[in-house]
Amino acid sequence: MAFFDKLFSGLSKTRKQLDDNLAEVFDRDRIDEDFYDDLEELLILSDIGVTATQNIIDDLRRDEYYEHIRKPKALGMHMVKKIEQIMSTCESDYSFEEKKSVVLVVGVNGVGKTTTIGKLASQYMARGRKVMVAAADTFRAAAQEQLAVWAERSGALLVAGSDGQDPSSVVYDAISSARSKDIDILLIDTAGRLNNKKNLMEELAKMKRIIDREYPESCKETLIVLDGATGQNALEQARQFKEVTDVSGVIITKLDGSAKGGIAIAIQSELQIPVKYIGVGEGIDDLQKFDAKEYVRALFYKEVNDEDGDKEQ
Amino acid sequence: MAFESLTDKLQNVFKGLKSKGRLTEADVRIALREVKMALLEADVNFKVVKQFVKSVEERAVGSDVMNGLNPGQMVIKIVNEEMTALMGSETTELSFLPGQAKTVIMMCGLQGSGKTTSAAKLALALSKKGKKSLLVACDVYRPAAFEQLKVNAEKVGADFYGIEGEKDPLKIVRSAMDAAAANSDNIVIIDTAGRLQIDEVLMEELANIKATVDVHQTLLVVDAMTGQEAVNVASAFNDRIGIDGVVLSKMDGDARGGAALSVKAVTGKPVLFVGMGEKLTDLDQFYPDRMASRILGMGDVLSLIEKAGQQIDADTEKEMTAKLKKGKFDFEDYLMSMNQMKKMGGISSIMSMLPGMGGMLPKGANMSDLADQIDEKKLARTEAIILSMTKKERQDPDLLNPSRKHRIAKGAGVDIAEVNRLVKQFKETQKMMKRLPGMMGKRGRFKLPF
Structure with missing residues (x-):
């Protein structure tokens, strides 16, 4: 009973409250096959994926045995803590925000890259950073205009190309402009591309090379934007974008729906890319720094109404 | 992304299984576990999968395994049929209002x-x-x-x-x-x-x-x-x-x-x-x-069949099928079918589209391994060997004595052992073809061994 004891010895009010809100799966009396079946369902429905789900359940079975965990609720808390640990970010993950940096934003079509950049630009500007946005999506109709609107809203400077222009040349122009204007953060918007399109991925690799070559002293960050409703393909997206652009962080958008974005767990554990931001709404401030606790809570806790729930946790 | 196909997985699961005749509950359960995993990996909703697997199970347990199929293939057949039933078997057209109405x-x-x-x-x-x-x-x-x-x-x-x-x-x-x-x-x-x-x-x-x-x-x-x-x-x-x-x-x-x-x-x-x-x-x-x-x-079988249909001219196909059925089939045909393969985008692209290839594989191998193993360069050498034969030799491989083989090897720039291997392989294939004329249906061309 060591683990059980440890967990509940310093039981604070908050923890008890959290514990009570664990998903219904954990309300059972004992840990049996039905419990694991239901847990499997919960995990898979969150898009965590077959393999990661299997790994989590195997781990839990082992821990149940070796750490003598008897109650589903205790096992649930155990799991929550472990996943929270895996998903936790550290301060250095955001150090690019305080330096002179170039942030390349990549992803497949329709995940919300342009909108995310608009929101990031607004937030950085509000914090007093000098921001420039570069519209290197020269393919999609009106992508330039869309980013221009965001630049105007946020007050960030804009470097745009013309339709059909080589996006790398936009990147080049943006870097020289950012240098001469002493910009703190340069955000580069790229065209959405599916990860299995070799030529387009090559184009992205070229942009990355230009950044490395033209602005070597900058802090280089590559963020991949993933749609929260995407299933198992998100892992493949992260893997393949990482290969060509050395992705250093994940942004999950559209988590204000009922999608859970559980694939982030697989991405973190298989590719070691941390989630840095999540999008939970249309507003500028709805793009938030990732909080592992909140995330895990959304995955494994009962949905609570705002009145009963303790939002501070 | 190289998914291991469900077909390959099921072939592996059923490898050791000799049970013929009827699908037992145990067979079905093992197979459906893999089906379930495949569906979940493909992002089909958990609840939909559960229901689907249940309906397949009900149909599959106790059903007869058709002649020529192994239990794995039989389960796949049922899964595929149920899936098609669920997805709808017909293409649906967008509907319009009649006449001038907008x-x-x-x-x-x-x-x-x-x-x-x-x-x-x-x-x-x-x-x-x-x-x-x-x-x-x-x-x-x-x-x-x-x-x-x-x-x-x-x-x-x-x-x-x-x-x-x-x-x-x-x-x-x-x-x-x-x-x-x-x-x-x-x-x-x-x-x-x-x-x-x-x-x-x-x-x-x-x-x-x-x-x-x-x-x-x-x-x-x-x-x-x-x-x-x-x-x-x-x-x-x-x-x-x-x-x-x-x-x-x-x-x-x-x-x-x-x-x-x-x-x-x-x-x-x-x-x-x-x-x-x-x-x-x-x-x-x-x-x-x-x-x-x-x-x-x-594998997208239908796309393959369609692609093949576009590329292979129908007369050649008929002629070939007739020859195959009679068990008459020479190096000329071998060459022709190789050319047709090329037209369709090379063997590895065809292999990746074909389901059911798993059964032909050595133990433990999967589709992508196989595609890798089939060295397209090796096929080119085979082609060179055949092209170095005279027309008569191609039509009648029995003519090939050691001195002719030497000449061919020189012409093709390969070792004589390679020529021997090809001839031996070819004769075995011929024998096999004679034994199995029944297998050569309309789609006989896909069974050409390479």
Whole structure:
């Protein structure tokens, strides 16, 4: 009973409250096959994926045995803590925000890259950073205009190309402009591309090379934007974008729906890319720094109404 | 991405299994575990999978294993049939109002699912059928959505209607109908803003559009990469707004597209179109049976057959089949079939499209290994050897004595051992062909051993 004891010895009010809100799966009396079946369902429905789900359940079975965990609720808390640990970010993950940096934003079509950049630009500007946005999506109709609107809203400077222009040349122009204007953060918007399109991925690799070559002293960050409703393909997206652009962080958008974005767990554990931001709404401030606790809570806790729930946790 | 196909997995599962005749409960259970995993990996919704597996189980247990199939193949056959039944076996066409009436089509879906692009693609596809479309910009929220649709409308040669700065979609659709009348358009395609299915205000907006104009077809655009959420999205849009069909976008990616099955299962509404690329011409008809194969990772057999049909000229095929049936088959034929393989994009591309190849593999190998093993260079050498033979030698391999083989080896620039190996292999193949004339049906060409 060591683990059980440890967990509940310093039981604070908050923890008890959290514990009570664990998903219904954990309300059972004992840990049996039905419990694991239901847990499997919960995990898979969150898009965590077959393999990661299997790994989590195997781990839990082992821990149940070796750490003598008897109650589903205790096992649930155990799991929550472990996943929270895996998903936790550290301060250095955001150090690019305080330096002179170039942030390349990549992803497949329709995940919300342009909108995310608009929101990031607004937030950085509000914090007093000098921001420039570069519209290197020269393919999609009106992508330039869309980013221009965001630049105007946020007050960030804009470097745009013309339709059909080589996006790398936009990147080049943006870097020289950012240098001469002493910009703190340069955000580069790229065209959405599916990860299995070799030529387009090559184009992205070229942009990355230009950044490395033209602005070597900058802090280089590559963020991949993933749609929260995407299933198992998100892992493949992260893997393949990482290969060509050395992705250093994940942004999950559209988590204000009922999608859970559980694939982030697989991405973190298989590719070691941390989630840095999540999008939970249309507003500028709805793009938030990732909080592992909140995330895990959304995955494994009962949905609570705002009145009963303790939002501070 | 190299998925291990379900077919390969099942072949492996059943490798040690000798049971013939009837599928036992144990056989089925083992097989269905793999089926379940494959479906979940393909992002089919958990609940849909559960139900599907149950119905397959009920049908499969105790059913007879057909002649010529092993238990694994039999389960696959049943799975495939059930899947096709669920997906719908027929291609569904978009419906139009008859005569001069204006068909109003409303596109809806989540943000970023591809509504604006799909709307433009649809206008282009319909223009090829002689219809004239008016694209209506009703996304009053996303910056530059208006411009995006306008530019795309121009590209596809469709009419465009929008009121820049207008925030009331109802006003826009009302006057759009007048514009359509003035332009004598017979199709009106309304592009709406992306919205979450739980956003009651925005869902209400869609319902209001439907109440304002007579929408004939409401199309839900679903990203092919959608995960478990597809079920919630589809059922919410269907319950709240009522949808008539689905456009599955971004199918040119490498997602399995299990969302298609989830959506069909919960709404019963057909997928009408699939988006296959970024060009505005990239909108295709939807073929449910092919989708079933893709989700299961069973290779796109139908595409292969179609491709083969286009490339292989029918007479050659007939001639070849006749020869095969008689067990007469010489190096000339070998050469010809090799050339046809090349036309179809090389052996490895064919292998990847063919299901059921797993059974031919050595233990532990999977499809991608096999494709790697078949060295296309080696095939080129084989070709060189055959080309170094005289016509007579090709027709009658028995002529090949050591001195002829020496000459051939020199001509082809290979070792004589390689010539010997090819001849030996060829004779074995000939023997096998004679023994198995019954196996050579219409599709006999696919069984050519290389």
